[in-house]
Amino acid sequence: MALHGYPVSNYFNAARAALIEKGAAFTIVPTRAAQDEAFLAHSAMGKIPYLRTGQGCIAETVAILEYIEEVVPGVPLYPTGAFARARARQIINIVQLYVETPLRSLYPGAFMGGVNAPETIAAVRPVVDRGMRALSQLVTPAPFLLGGQLTYADIFAFYHFDLGERAMRFTYGASLVDAVPGLHDWFDIMAARPSTRTVLADFHPAFAAYLRDKGAAWLEPELKETTHA
Numbered sequence: 597m598a599l600h601g602y603p604v605s606n607y608f609n610a611a612r613a614a615l616i617e618k619g620a621a622f623t624i625v626p627t628r629a630a631q632d633e634a635f636l637a638h639s640a641m642g643k644i645p646y647l648r649t650g651q652g653c654i655a656e657t658v659a660i661l662e663y664i665e666e667v668v669p670g671v672p673l674y675p676t677g678a679f680a681r682a683r684a685r686q687i688i689n690i691v692q693l694y695v696e697t698p699l700r701s702l703y704p705g706a707f708m709g710g711v712n713a714p715e716t717i718a719a720v721r722p723v724v725d726r727g728m729r730a731l732s733q734l735v736t737p738a739p740f741l742l743g744g745q746l747t748y749a750d751i752f753a754f755y756h757f758d759l760g761e762r763a764m765r766f767t768y769g770a771s772l773v774d775a776v777p778g779l780h781d782w783f784d785i786m787a788a789r790p791s792t793r794t795v796l797a798d799f800h801p802a803f804a805a806y807l808r809d810k811g812a813a814w815l816e817p818e819l820k821e822t823t824h825a
């Protein structure tokens with residue numbers, strides 16, 4: 597299997613972490629999103645990540661995670677039982693649809709050197725607050741989102757919160773992880789996992805270079821230090 601994407605992408609990073617946690621044999625092919633016909637043949641929406649398999653390519657991170665779970669033997673990353681599995685998917689959907697996707701419309705101002713319209717800034721916040729309120733109702737990290745076992749919900753949420761937190765802080769001076777009791781400890785536990793360390797070791801320099809390249813108004817503290825040195 598080959599995972600296509602690049603390490604600034606929170607979706608690519610979630611898929612990569614899942615493959616690592618699963619113990620899958622895979623390679624990484626550095627790939628940027630594109631809209632040309634050749635790219636669309638692999639990823640119909642022109643997005644990364646996509647996973648090249650023996651049967652063809654699959655895009656959409658949730659589909660990639662479900663595929664990995666079925667074809668890669670190893671520790672299960674969906675909980676056992678229909679109800680718990682559905683709960684994991686519910687959490688993943690809420691994170692993607694009501695937290696990550698609205699926050700993404702702030703990325704131009706936060707990460708790309710652009711300016712976010714006041715209407716966008718005003719419209720995004722209530723959607724994200726509603727998503728985080730829903731999550732605080734559904735999860736009590738103990739230590740993972742669904743209890744004692746790491747699941748795709750943890751992996752998916754971690755990479756979206758990691759990037760989303762930056763957009764929240766930049767735009768609203770507010771925190772995502774403060775919104776759910778126990779999420780700070782969960783975040784630290786997730787950040788300490790070997791899979792996370794591997795993925796973030798590539799993310800940090802790539803993100804710093806991305807911000808610099810885009811002339812982002814807001815620079816990562818570590819990038820500021822580098823810039824001022």
Ligand SMILES: N[C@@H](CCC(=O)N[C@@H](CS)C(=O)NCC(=O)O)C(=O)O
Binds near residue numbers: 604645
């Ligand atoms: N729903 C997609 C979202 C993936 C996504 O938004 N990827 C971004 C990079 S983080 C991308 O390819 N953006 C280019 C574009 O939207 O055209 C998934 O689950 O994989």
